[in-house]
Amino acid sequence: xxxxxxxxxxxxxxxxxxxxxxxxxxxxxxxxxxxxxxxxxxxxxxxxxxxxxxxxxxxxxxxxxxxxxxxxxxxxxxxxxxxxxxxxxxxxxxxxxxxxxxxxxxxxxxxxxxxxxxxxxxxxxxxxxxxxxxxxxxxxxxxxxxxxxxxxxxxxxxxxxxxxxxxxxxxxxxxxxxxxxxxxxxxxxxxxxxxxxxxxxxxxx
Amino acid sequence: xxxxxxxxxxxxxxxxxxxxxxxxxxxxxxxxxxxxxxxxxxxxxxxxxxxxxxxxxxxxxxxxxxxxxxxxxxxxxxxxxxxxxxxxxxxxxxxxxxxxxxxxxxxxxxxxxxxxxxxxxxxxxxxxxxxxxxxxxxxxxxxxxxxxxxxxxxxxxxxxxxxxxxxxxxxxxxxxxxxxxxxxxxxxxxxxxxxxxxxxxxxxxxxxxxxxxxxxxxxxxxxxxxxxxxxxxxxxxxxxxxxxxxxxxxxxxxxxxxxxxxxxxxxxxxxxxxxxxxxxxxxxxxxxxxxxxxxxxxxxxxxxxxxxxxxxxxxxxxxxxxxxxxxxxxxxxxxxxxxxxxxxxxxxxxxxxxxxxxxxxxxxxxxxxxxxxxxxxxxxxxxxxxxxxxxxxxxxxxxxxxxxxxxxxxxxxxxxxxxxxxxxxxxxxxxxxxxxxxxxxxxxxxxxxxxxxxxxxxxxxxxxxxxxxxxxxxxxxxxxxxxxxx
Numbered sequence: 001x002x003x004x005x006x007x008x009x010x011x012x013x014x015x016x017x018x019x020x021x022x023x024x025x026x027x028x029x030x031x032x033x034x035x036x037x038x039x040x041x042x043x044x045x046x047x048x049x050x051x052x053x054x055x056x057x058x059x060x061x062x063x064x065x066x067x068x069x070x071x072x073x074x075x076x077x078x079x080x081x082x083x084x085x086x087x088x089x090x091x092x093x094x095x096x097x098x099x100x101x102x103x104x105x106x107x108x109x110x111x112x113x114x115x116x117x118x119x120x121x122x123x124x125x126x127x128x129x130x131x132x133x134x135x136x137x138x139x140x141x142x143x144x145x146x147x148x149x150x151x152x153x154x155x156x157x158x159x160x161x162x163x164x165x166x167x168x169x170x171x172x173x174x175x176x177x178x179x180x181x182x183x184x185x186x187x188x189x190x191x192x193x194x195x196x197x198x199x200x201x202x203x204x205x
Numbered sequence: 206x207x208x209x210x211x212x213x214x215x216x217x218x219x220x221x222x223x224x225x226x227x228x229x230x231x232x233x234x235x236x237x238x239x240x241x242x243x244x245x246x247x248x249x250x251x252x253x254x255x256x257x258x259x260x261x262x263x264x265x266x267x268x269x270x271x272x273x274x275x276x277x278x279x280x281x282x283x284x285x286x287x288x289x290x291x292x293x294x295x296x297x298x299x300x301x302x303x304x305x306x307x308x309x310x311x312x313x314x315x316x317x318x319x320x321x322x323x324x325x326x327x328x329x330x331x332x333x334x335x336x337x338x339x340x341x342x343x344x345x346x347x348x349x350x351x352x353x354x355x356x357x358x359x360x361x362x363x364x365x366x367x368x369x370x371x372x373x374x375x376x377x378x379x380x381x382x383x384x385x386x387x388x389x390x391x392x393x394x395x396x397x398x399x400x401x402x403x404x405x406x407x408x409x410x411x412x413x414x415x416x417x418x419x420x421x422x423x424x425x426x427x428x429x430x431x432x433x434x435x436x437x438x439x440x441x442x443x444x445x446x447x448x449x450x451x452x453x454x455x456x457x458x459x460x461x462x463x464x465x466x467x468x469x470x471x472x473x474x475x476x477x478x479x480x481x482x483x484x485x486x487x488x489x490x491x492x493x494x495x496x497x498x499x500x501x502x503x504x505x506x507x508x509x510x511x512x513x514x515x516x517x518x519x520x521x522x523x524x525x526x527x528x529x530x531x532x533x534x535x536x537x538x539x540x541x542x543x544x545x546x547x548x549x550x551x552x553x554x555x556x557x558x559x560x561x562x563x564x565x566x567x568x569x570x571x572x573x574x575x576x577x578x579x580x581x582x583x584x585x586x587x588x589x590x591x592x593x594x595x596x597x598x599x600x601x602x603x604x605x606x607x608x609x610x611x612x613x614x615x616x617x618x619x620x621x622x623x624x625x626x627x628x629x630x631x632x633x634x635x636x637x638x639x640x641x642x643x644x645x646x647x648x649x650x651x652x653x654x655x656x657x658x659x660x661x662x663x664x665x666x667x668x669x670x671x672x673x674x675x676x677x678x679x680x681x682x683x684x685x686x687x688x689x690x691x
Binding site: 039042043046047050051054055056058059062064067068071072075076077079080081142145146149160161163164165167169170185188189192193195196199200 | 206210213214217218220221222243244246247248249250251252253254255256257258259260263264267268270271272274275364367368371372
């Protein structure tokens with residue numbers, strides 16, 4: 001699997017995508033203002049969470065157009081429900097991604113009813129920083145990853161999407177999915193183990 | 206958890222938090238590096254598949270839509286009705302809503318606050334909010350409200366409607382919003398047609414999508430009387446609008462038009478049952494508003510008859526009743542009809558309209574066509590001689606009464622629609638300020654269906670005959686000079 005080898009060979013420079021971090025105190029104050037009807041606070045929440053929700057949607061549906069629609073849907077639902085958000089239940093991030101999770105579930109149900117095709121990331125959506133050769137290579141690699149991830153059980157895919165695409169902690173992921181932290185960790189390990197088996201041959205290390 | 210799993214867990218956490226790269230993780234755990242490497246690469250590869258940026262165009266418009274929706278949804282969630290002077294500014298609308306929300310929340314959870322603290326905080330919050338929301342475009346929200354399909358702002362309008370539905374707290378509120386949206390779809394269809402535009406695919410579907418769930422709820426008996434009445438209005442208007450715009454419906458949208466018509470017609474039928482037969486509804490009183498073109502003739506303008514000896518007011522019965530156009534209103538008095546000094550009904554029907562046999566009824570100067578025993582009606586309490594002020598006709602089952610004023614031709618119809626001894630009063634024909642008004646046949650048919658047919662036939666046949674000429678003096682008074690007034 002030469003293409004994965006290229007990915008493998010650049011492992012030393014590989015990092016997780018950077019995500020914008022907001023302190024807990026700032027987030028809490030902002031959410032409280034948003035619950036009281038402060039539109040600027042709502043705008044801040046949108047700006048913080050939109051990229052993460054979008055990544056989560058991409059990780060789950062693999063199609064940027066559908067990811068855009070789903071992201072918008074998530075925020076409209078957030079808007080309608082934020083007045084009911086209570087701090088004592090779950091962290092705000094978990095609450096946001098619980099909404100996102102529900103949107104995805106609904107999306108899959110709709111897609112299944114329509115018999116719609118599975119989607120893929122189009123070539124022209126590749127980050128423009130790369131040259132064409134790299135982009136093609138990257139595209140195929142990403143496609144392989146996507147195909148491999150699609151073969152994971154739903155619960156495992158859900159966990160690694162929230163963990164690796166969104167950057168939620170184990171605790172936040174557990175709250176978002178209504179699972180125990182130990183369960184989330186186990187699902188994460190199983191998912192990663194299966195992914196690496198599918199993507200990286202034993203002799204390719 | 207094994208030691209390897211522990212190390213893997215730590216490395217994944219460090220990667221997620223952006224503290225370490227894959228290489229750095231491997232350097233930290235050289236004894237597990239070979240085993241960790243493929244796991245960490247797989248996890249990183251997966252993270253990178255999701256590391257996509259939305260298109261700049263979408264990011265801009267989606268954010269704008271979110272901001273607009275946030276202002277609008279909060280405003281509507283709190284049912285704020287701003288002062289007209291503030292109405293032009295969506296920002297101010299939003300601020301008022303936000304302020305009200307704060308007040309409501311403080312009411313819900315009372316806290317001790319300094320006496321002068323609350324208004325000052327409100328003013329301060331208002332001022333701060335004004336400063337914060339400078340970028341918010343009130344114009345876009347306002348103008349999107351009036352956007353029509355094809356307009357760039359129309360998607361914003363649809364989004365805000367979705368938010369309104371989403372923020373509706375109860376089923377009743379949600380239904381109210383659904384009604385608002387259904388009415389809005391109808392207005393859009395009308396507006397498009399008015400502007401001479403072709404109504405393309407999708408436009409009528411949106412109306413169907415909004416109305417169909419309401420009709421289904423009505424059909425399932427889940428609408429209260431108020432909602433049923435509102436759906437009734439929407440459905441009636443829907444049938445009218447769809448008929449009007451039909452010539453402008455695009456070639457590919459005929460199926461949508463047909464569906465929309467079916468939904469509207471079904472809505473009319475279903476809600477009529479709900480509205481009219483609801484035993485809890487208040488009685489309907491319908492007052493006629495349609496002026497009759499030929500007002501009751503004044504006696505002084507009457508054409509004198511040259512048949513002073515006419516003593517048979519009842520016309521000759523015909524063996525085969527004639528048929529007439531049911532909508533036709535008789536405009537001329539049948540020759541030979543003259544006032545009587547008692548209530549007289551022809552023994553046999555003189556006309557048959559849509560299988561309804563009608564007799565001639567004359568009571569003093571009032572003459573009309575009346576249903577008889579063959580259609581289940583009878584005259585109630587009519588004296589053998591003399592003309593009472595009111596004449597009553599009833600159905601055998603006592604569910605329908607027609608009361609006629611023999612002096613001026615006013616007609617009332619009382620009908621028990623719910624079989625619960627409650628009667629609607631329909632003022633079918635009414636004299637007001639010298640002008641005669643009639644009930645709207647379409648309204649009555651809408652409310653009462655076929656039951657309205659006989660009363661309508663009666664109403665349309667009512668005439669007040671000219672007063673009978675006085676019996677001529679045996680002497681040739683015509684030749685004498687008129688007596689000059691004293």
